[in-house]
Amino acid sequence: MGRKSLTNTYMSTLCLEISMLLQSGITVRHGVEMMLDDEPDSDGKIVLNNLFTNLEGGVPLSEAMRNGDYFPPYMVNMIEIGEKTGRLTETLKALAEHYERQERLLVSIKNATLYPAVLLGMMIVVVLILIVQVLPIFNDVFGRMGAQMSPLAMQLMQFGAWFRGASVIIAVVACAVFAVAFFAWAMPGIRDGIVKSFKNKWGSSGVFGRVAASQFVSSMALAMSSGLGTEDSIAMAASLNSDSEALNEKYEKCLTMIRDGNSLADSLRGAEILSARDGRMLSLGGHSGMADTAMSEIARRSDRSVQDEIASIVSRIEPTLVILTSVIVGVVLLSVMLPLIGIMTSIG
Helix, strand or coil: CCHHHCCHHHHHHHHHHHHHHHHCCCCHHHHHHHHHHHCCCHHHHHHHHHHHHHHCCCCCHHHHHHHHCCCCHHHHHHHHHHHHHCCHHHHHHHHHHHHHHHHHHHHHHHHHHHHHHHHHHHHHHHHHHHHHHHHHHHHHHHHHCCCCCCHHHHHHHHHHHHHHHCHHHHHHHHHHHHHHHHHHHHCHHHHHHHHHHHHHHHCCCHHHHHHHHHHHHHHHHHHHHCCCCHHHHHHHHHHHCCCCHHHHHHHHHHHHHHHCCCCHHHHHHHCCCCCHHHHHHHHHHHHCCCHHHHHHHHHHHHHHHHHHHHHHHHHHHHHHHHHHHHHHHHHHHHHHHHHHHHHHHHHC
């Protein structure tokens, strides 16, 4: 299992378990050995066995993780900083919270794209069945009665006939497009280029901008909890969240304001990374010597706010698609049923 196979949930759980063992007075090496004995997953055993083998050589936890090449550089660097500042337990707890927030955010984004996509697909299938299969049946009924369907229904049926005749070509083209998209996404270079282009265009505005700000604040909270200085915390958080040129400009502006003597709260607020309310909380935390605690609370609130916003978007999209489907189906059926009702009335 390579580095990319380590999920946010796995890394969060691992960091939390090691921090609990350290807090109880158990050494890292003995703690990892205990975890290895109880690990139910085969891939997890490979990771822990590699980590334990390196720890047996007497190296620190950060070096053991770096030698194993399973863990992301950011996680290893944070643990190394925690070791140097004597705050390893706090750093591991902060890492566990950081990766838990990242996992929740990832799940929210997946749900926000999956459900509307499924509903849209179902809507298209329902409409196509009506046009391709149902309308020709009604057309035969009208023909036997010496009448004709409405112009709209006739046009829809003609489209359905065209679609049925071209279904093989459409299927081949769709498969080809899907295959090209799949292989392009499977190639890291092309995939990263597509993602970078998307983030450069939309990554700093709207909900995407708030997601980026949430990730930046989460990284800042982790860096500050590890004992890293203000400038170094901003630089490290920026390096992990430099998704677009607009975001990089904000981070650079924040660093410039810090170097000019402004407080962290004023700099983050001036760079439009934090809201006025969050900036005030961080300012109060700085005055009371609890800036890292305040930043952690801001990260928690920011994560919850982003998830609520994504859930709100999904809650609006779902009924919109359902209503749209109902309207389309209703229009198609009415275009057939109204003339039929007129015929039946005249016969009666």
